[in-house]
Amino acid sequence: MSRRKPKPVQQKFNPINYLKTGNARKLPIFECLLPVDWQEIKKFPVICARKHVNGNITFASVLVDLMCTGAKDVVFFVNEPEFFYRDIISRYEHELYMEFELASYELIHNIIFESVAFAEDYGIAPSEDFRWAEYILEEDSDDFPRMDIPLGQDGKAILYLNEEDERRNYFERQIKAFGQPGTYQIIYNDFNFDEDIDDDDEFEEEFEDDDDDLDVTGFLEDTCMNWDEEKWGEFYDKQEFDHLTYDISLHLFHSTVDRSYMELKDDKLFAPFMNIEYGLEVDYHPPLSEYDLDLIFDIRDQVYEVEGESSREVQKVLKKIDREIKKNPDLVLLYKYKWEALMDDRQYEKALELALSMKEKFPKSLFAISCHALSLAILDNDADLPEAMGNFTRIQDFDRRKAPFHLEEISAFYSPWLWYYAKTNQFTAAYFLTCMLLDTKAQIYFPMPDFVFNEYLEGLERKVRPFLNQLKSGKISKAKFIETVIW
Numbered sequence: 268m269s270r271r272k273p274k275p276v277q278q279k280f281n282p283i284n285y286l287k288t289g290n291a292r293k294l295p296i297f298e299c300l301l302p303v304d305w306q307e308i309k310k311f312p313v314i315c316a317r318k319h320v321n322g323n324i325t326f327a328s329v330l331v332d333l334m335c336t337g338a339k340d341v342v343f344f345v346n347e348p349e350f351f352y353r354d355i356i357s358r359y360e361h362e363l364y365m366e367f368e369l370a371s372y373e374l375i376h377n378i379i380f381e382s383v384a385f386a387e388d389y390g391i392a393p394s395e396d397f398r399w400a401e402y403i404l405e406e407d408s409d410d411f412p413r414m415d416i417p418l419g420q421d422g423k424a425i426l427y428l429n430e431e432d433e434r435r436n437y438f439e440r441q442i443k444a445f446g447q448p449g450t451y452q453i454i455y456n457d458f459n460f461d462e463d464i465d466d467d468d469e470f471e472e473e474f475e476d477d478d479d480d481l482d483v484t485g486f487l488e489d490t491c492m493n494w495d496e497e498k499w500g501e502f503y504d505k506q507e508f509d510h511l512t513y514d515i516s517l518h519l520f521h522s523t524v525d526r527s528y529m530e531l532k533d534d535k536l537f538a539p540f541m542n543i544e545y546g547l548e549v550d551y552h553p554p555l556s557e558y559d560l561d562l563i564f565d566i567r568d569q570v571y572e573v574e575g576e577s578s579r580e581v582q583k584v585l586k587k588i589d590r591e592i593k594k595n596p597d598l599v600l601l602y603k604y605k606w607e608a609l610m611d612d613r614q615y616e617k618a619l620e621l622a623l624s625m626k627e628k629f630p631k632s633l634f635a636i637s638c639h640a641l642s643l644a645i646l647d648n649d650a651d652l653p654e655a656m657g658n659f660t661r662i663q664d665f666d667r668r669k670a671p672f673h674l675e676e677i678s679a680f681y682s683p684w685l686w687y688y689a690k691t692n693q694f695t696a697a698y699f700l701t702c703m704l705l706d707t708k709a710q711i712y713f714p715m716p717d718f719v720f721n722e723y724l725e726g727l728e729r730k731v732r733p734f735l736n737q738l739k740s741g742k743i744s745k746a747k748f749i750e751t752v753i754w
Contacts, residue, residue, distance in 0.1 A: 282345035286402035291325050291345070294318060299375045300356065300367040306417055309333045312359060313375045314367070315404055316352060322529045324352040327400035328359075329379050333418050334425040335451070336438060337386030338379060338393035341400045348521060349528075353705050354514065358490075372405070373412055380407045381416040389424055390445030391438060424451040490514040496749050503745045508735040513724055519731040522752045526695075528702035537699050543663050544671035545707050551600070551673050552666065562591065563600045570604045574611050581612040599625065603634045603679075610645065610716070618642050633665055633680050640683035645718055649690045656683060678704060678713035686719040689726035697726055 285291065294317035302311045310333065316326035323346045330340035344351070359365055383393050405411070419425060426442050428435045442451050491498070491514050502515075511519075521527075531537045555563070566588060573580045588605045595601060602625050609618040619642040625635035640655040659665035662672060662680045681700050688697035701723060704710035714720075737743045743751075 282343075283399070285345055286343075286399055289402065291317060291403050292405065294325060296372050297324060297326075299370045299372050301370040301375060301378070302365045303368045304366075305378075310339075311365065312363075313378055314356070315372065315375055315400075317403060319346055321346075322349060322527075323347055324349050325403060326352055327403040328355075329397070329400055330394075331378055331382050332386075333378075333382050333416065334420060334427065335386060335389065335442070336391055336426070336434075337383040338397045338400070339434075341394045341396035343396065343399050343403060349705060350517065350521065350702065353710075354517065374414060376405060376407070376411065377414040377416055379404065381414075381418065385418045385424070388445070389426075389451060390441035420452075422450075426451060426453045427456065428453060429456050491518050496753060499749050499752050500745060503738065503748050506739060508739065511728055511731070511735075513727075516724065516727045516731055518752065519734060520698075520727055523731065523734050524698075528699065528706070531695070531699050531702075540661055540699070540703060543677075545674060545677050545709070546671050547674050547708070547712060549671040549673050551676065552668060552670070555598075555600075559595070559598055562595070563598070563604070566591065566601060566604050570608050570611075573608070578612050581608050584608055585612075599629045599632045599634050602629075603638060606638045606642075610641075615642065615645050619646070631666075633662065633676055636665070637679040637683055641686070641716060641719070644683060644686045644690075644722075645716075649687055652683060652687045660684060674707065674709040675713045677707055677709040678715065681709075682715040682719050685715060686722050689719075689722045692726065692729065694726050694730045697723055 297316040297318035298314075299316070300314040302308060305311050311331060312328045313331050314326060314328045316324050318324055325343075325345045325347070327341065327343040329338050331337070332339045342355075344355075356367065360367065383397070386393065401407075424442065424446065426438055428439060432438070439453065442453065490512070491502075494502075526534070532541055566584075569584050569587065573584050585605060585608050588601055588608065592598075592601050592605070602621065606618050606621050606625070609615075609621060618638070622635065622638035622642045625632065626639050629635045636656055640652050643649075643652050643655055657665060662677065665680070666672075681704060685697055685700040685704070688694070688700065701710075704715065734743075738748060
């Protein structure tokens with residue numbers, strides 16, 4: 268009798284083992300991110316992301332301290348969906364109050380490794396997890412091009428100690444042991460030591476508002492992003508499914524979705540949407556002069572600066588835009604930013620009136636039709652939205668140009684449709700558009716309005732509700748549930 272061959276055991280993917288193979292370094296760089304004001308804030312997360320052939324992302328976020336401690340903290344994820352990566356970046360921006368910009372790999376490499384070398388001069392080693400981030404970064408060899416990175420302050424290392432910092436005793440011990448007198452400054456926050464401290468009023472004033480509690484891992488602890496089998500098991504046992512947080516809804520959706528974004532891109536229904544060229548540096552349509560570009564960039568910045576501010580501040584910007592419109596009556600983007608300011612000030616009826624006048628003045632402008640459609644959306648009028656968009660669902664059908672589209676045009680055209688599909692429970696289409704706006708980076712540079720995103724979140728929760736109902740009824744066992752949500 269012949270023996271039956273045993274079935275091969277499927278090995279669970281191990282991120283650490285994958286990093287140890289060195290294969291992460293062979294992946295192409297997807298993007299590198301830095302806070303726009305990194306040279307001023309001195310302490311910030313630096314992000315290096317690489318992309319797999321399956322579309323997933325492996326990335327490291329290194330909390331860099333240019334003043335003294337180097338690579339103070341590290342977060343890394345391996346082979347995760349791009350939505351997961353984008354969600355973490357979004358959380359950084361909203362919860363750590365940071366605005367990121369794209370940077371060259373050479374710059375972030377120098378920032379990270381020069382800060383580590385600076386810290387090591389004072390006997391301070393990087394975070395223990397930095398060894399795993401190094402597998403995602405390029406090797407730091409002597410041949411790597413060097414850049415000047417601003418380290419310390421006025422020739423000194425500045426060690427800012429917080430009582431809650433787990434490594435504070437280590438930092439203090441090392442800098443005193445390895446640093447030469449006069450080469451470092453220790454600033455204590457929220458607690459006192461018996462020993463004499465060399466107070467420096469200038470340093471104290473400069474750093475009294477220093478955000479030394481910045482923690483690139485702490486704000487993730489209350490989300491499901493780092494949950495293990497035990498935490499998901501507790502979620503199953505509690506059966507508290509009535510009010511899900513965004514991260515849980517998103518994770519459950521991507522754990523149960525029939526087709527991923529990568530699969531939808533090849534679907535005959537959605538593939539035509541991808542058949543466009545786009546970019547951030549391409550011309551608007553119609554093309555703008557350098558003077559016009561400078562003007563709209565200035566107006567756009569001012570509109571963004573007063574977002575969420577008092578109505579009085581918004582009115583100041585609106586008056587300035589009106590003055591510029593009188594001088595440049597054919598510049599449609601001025602009207603668009605006026606519309607955005609009115610929307611932010613909750614003057615929805617006035618925004619709708621402006622949008623209608625834009626369509627009359629600029630009938631071939633996609634900014635005009637999108638402002639009209641989004642005005643209807645904020646007023647919860649989904650019935651008239653398709654007609655407002657001319658029933659054009661693809662940007663290349665509305666505007667048949669051969670030249671690439673600007674990312675702001677991509678974001679403006681598809682945001683109303685995203686809201687409409689989420690509102691009318693056509694969630695596969697809404698999901699596809701959300702991913703496409705991330706994929707093209709239109710969502711990064713020109714985010715969809717908050718009310719559009721909120722409608723998407725509500726649609727997301729409705730989409731996972733049948734799965735949750737199965738959990739409640741016991742049709743899905745705890746073991747099967749954990750197997751589903753642990754990737």
